[in-house]
Amino acid sequence: MSQAAAEAYVDPSLTPGELTRSIAEPVEARPPRWWMVGAAGAASLALLFVGSVGWLFWKGVGVWGLGSPTFWGFDIINMVFWVGIAHTGTAVTSFMTLSRQPWKNGINRIAEAMTIFAVLCAALFPLIHVGRPWLAYYFFPLPNSMGIWPNFKGPIFADFFALNTYLYVSALFWYLGMLPDLAALRDRATNKIAFWAYGLLALGWRGGARQWSQYQKAYLLMAAIGTPLVLSVCAIVSMTFAPSILPGWHATIFPLYFLTGALAAGFSMLGMLAVFTRSFFGFKRLITEKHLETINKWTLACILGVAYVYLVEFFIAWYSGNLYERFTIIHNRLGGPYAAIYWTMLACNVLIPQLFWLKRFRTRQNLMVFVCLAITVGMWCERFVILVLSVHRDFLPGSWGMYAPSLVEVATFLGTIGIFLTMFLAFLKFLPVISMAEVKHSLPSSHAGSAP
Amino acid sequence: MSAPILKRLRQFAPRSPRTLLLAEFPDAKALVAAAGALRGAGVRRFDAHSPWPIEGLGRAMGLGESILPWIVLGVGLSTFLGFLAFMAWASLDYPTVHSGKPVLSIWPLIPAAIEVTWMAAGTAALVGFMALAGLPLYYHLAFRSPRFKRASDDGFFITVEGDDPRFDAEATRALLERHGGRVERLDETSAKGAPRHG
Structure with missing residues (x-):
């Protein structure tokens, strides 16, 4: 890692001891009032999921708005939505570890937590989608x-x-990265429960040179496994669509389509979570404006990829000369019954993110959250467009139909947002939010004396 | 039958030493110098502890390259081939025809085989790391020293194990002190009870 580049992302006046204190203290202190209120709200929202899924199991999938010709509705839309958000965490850690990008240190733990919680939410949908989850x-x-x-x-x-x-x-990967930090929490523990809980998780880590050398190798290997894994997951999820012969699905650009969309959705969500974490925990010296700006530059880069894919879809629909391709992708999207959703998607995913070309939008928290929120909405619309707009009007006008989610489906989706937020708030309270060992490693003072 | 096997396996399990010299150093530079000097003096069973990995420390201690990549490669490759073979066998065991595809074709099987490979390789990386790093080891004599808590915060330590038959406590202590270490001796018999928190 180039030392000069790393220093730009951490406050060089921090000492390792201060760093441990500032990251460990929020974990050890009593949760603040905003946390209690937030956790109560999020957990209540999560109960919606329990209720709506309970009703679903009691009555059967008839309580959903699915029906011929649309059999993949909110369940699959939201699965793809959450999987998309999930992509950035492991991507940030793996890509940035392999390419030695120092800016990941402050935010990779948050990104990985986001990944895991989002995949969990995503995995709930296929489980209930099969109808008989048992x-x-x-x-x-x-x-x-x-x-x-x-x-x-x-x-x-x-x-x-x-x-x-x-x-x-x-x-x-998340656990491996956290191991030295769990040991730090174990060593600082002042009560029995914390000592035992962090102690068990830390496996007796002593930070010995023999342990560190194996650890660094294991971390690198995990990054090497994670990089192709991230790419393959997008590709494989997209291939549940691409092999079918429906216009709008049957396209070779689908793996790239899902990858760019997923990374854009993930980076914008990461931006929001980073802003949330740094303003509520006062981590402004650890998650700096430079971090936010870098995240936003990545979002912009991915958004350009998304815009390119939208353009290619139109081009191929026109260039193929295929009547059905043209109808589905051009006429039905731009002027069909769901056109409002399509135009919202274009505005949120292509137009609004262009604001990130301005430095003010990349570095000011409230402006940036506005853009990130727009992208999240836009990405949800994109999943809706991909799913519903391809199946609700197929080759035969006689079998056309409309799809609208039932209240149960909406409640299920809101419930997963509650589950995600509950888990994220629990993460903020109980685990080290920023990787202490990695940030200490990147401090200018940490290498002052070591051999070259 | 199983007891002797377990006994034999236990000798490979990581364990805490009976005697330990614990030295605290002011910074990373002193730690690397002392570790190099210990190695030069022929001391074998010692380790250098730091809150973050320190470049050059492994070289000073003469640590070799980790064999972990080979373990992960071995597990990954055998899982890939094994799972592919399993899917091929199962496809023939219960042949089904889907959309006119051949009963056995290698290409549609590859995505799942790759995913399972990464599952196994990731497990191998974590479990292999634990085995090579001597984890989990929940009790270690060094934890008895309250000072050692700083090894995960901002402290630099060297621990020399007394289990080495050629262990010379006085000479080692002198060497560590010469490099600026604050040395204390820990013995398994000298303290009672589990390490305390707080």
Whole structure:
């Protein structure tokens, strides 16, 4: 890591001891009032999920607004929405570790937490989408008395493994990165519960040179596994759509489409969470304006990719000369019954993010949150467009139909937002939000004496 | 039957030493110098503790390259081939035809095989790291020293284990002090009870 570049992202006057204190104290102190209120609100919202899913299991999938010709509605829209947000965490840590980008140190823990919680929310949807979740183990290739196996050739099978692997490897990566910090919390613990909890998780870490050398190798390997994994998960999720012959789905650009969209959604969500964390915890010296600006530059870069894909879709629809492609992608999107959602998507994903060309929007918190929020809304609309607009009007006008979510579906979605926020607030309270060992490692004073 | 196997396996498990010299150093530079000097004096069983990884420390201690990448590669490759073989076998065991695709084709099987490979490789990286780093080891003699708590905060320490038959406490202490270490001796018999918190 180039030392000069690293110094720009941390306050060089910080000492390692101050750093430990400022990150560990919010974990050890009693939760502030805003946290209590926020956690109570988020947990109440999460109860909506429990209620709506309970009703779903009691009555059956008829309580959803699905029906011919739209059988993939809010459940899959929201799965793809959360999977998209989930992509940035492991991407930030893996790409930036391999390319030695010093700015990741302040925010990678937050990004990884975001990833894990978002994948968890995403994974809930296929589980309830199958209708009989108690039979979800059919997804696993388990030997059984009926002698049947899953369809190994189907993209859904690969999708199942992609989601699970992503959740699992991201959690391992998160834990591995946190290990030295958990030891620091263990060593500072003043009560028995904290001592035992952090102690158990820290595995007896002593920070010995032998441990560090294996640790650094393991971390690098995890980053090397995580990088292609992130790319493959987007690609595989997109391939649940691309192999079908529907206009709007059957396109070779789909893996790239999902990747750029996912990274843009994730970076904008990361921007919001970083602003939230630094303003409520007072981490302004650790998550600096430079961090925010770098996140926003990444968002802008990904947004340009998204805009490019939108453009290519139009071009291919026109250039293919295919009647159905043209109808679905040009006429039905720009002027069909769901045109409002399409135009909202274009405004939020292409127009508003262009504000990030201005430095003021990249560095001022409230302006930046406005843009990030717009992108999050836009990305949700994009999932809606991809899903519903391709299936609700297919080749035969006689089988056309409309889709509108039922209240139960809306409540389920709001519930997952509650689940995400509850888990994120719990993370803010109970775990070290910023990687202490990594930030200390990047402090200018930490290398003053060491051998070159 | 199983008891002797367990006993034999236990000798590979990480364990805490009976005697320990613990030296605290003022900064990373002194730590690296002292570690190099210990190695030069022929001391084998010692470790240098720091809150963050220090460049050059491993070289000064003569640590070799980690074998972890080979473990991960081995586990990853065998999982990839194994899972691919399993899916191929299962496709033939219960042949189904989907959209006119052949009963057995390698290409649609590859995405799932790659995902399972990463699952296994990630597990191998974490478990292999734990095994090579001697974790978990919840009790270590060094934890008895309240000073050692700073090893995860901003302190630099060297621990020399007394289990080495050639361990010379006085000579080692003198060497560590010469490099600016504040040395204390910890013995398993000298303190009672588990390490205290707070």
